[in-house]
Amino acid sequence: MDTGYLTGFEIQSEDPGIAWFRFNTPVRLNGMATCIKQDLIEAATQAQMDNTVRVLIFTGSDRAFCAADDLKAYSSAELGGTPPMRAI
16 A cells, blocks of 8 residues: 555554554645545555555544535636636
């Protein structure tokens, strides 16, 4: 399993078979964006296929574990070019 810094989180491994996933975007309360979710799924899948990994531990940096979706991360580019409508 690959370790190190990825988009929005880092992975560290310890013996015996412990993989630490630490969310590291505390400015946004470790909220999830699409790119973070994609990398997280890929990393968790790698861990599942690695016979040396027995436990995954998810934690957050600073004062929040994870504040769910980071709505500000959904820019107009991610939404296909049209900004979301706002109520007046």
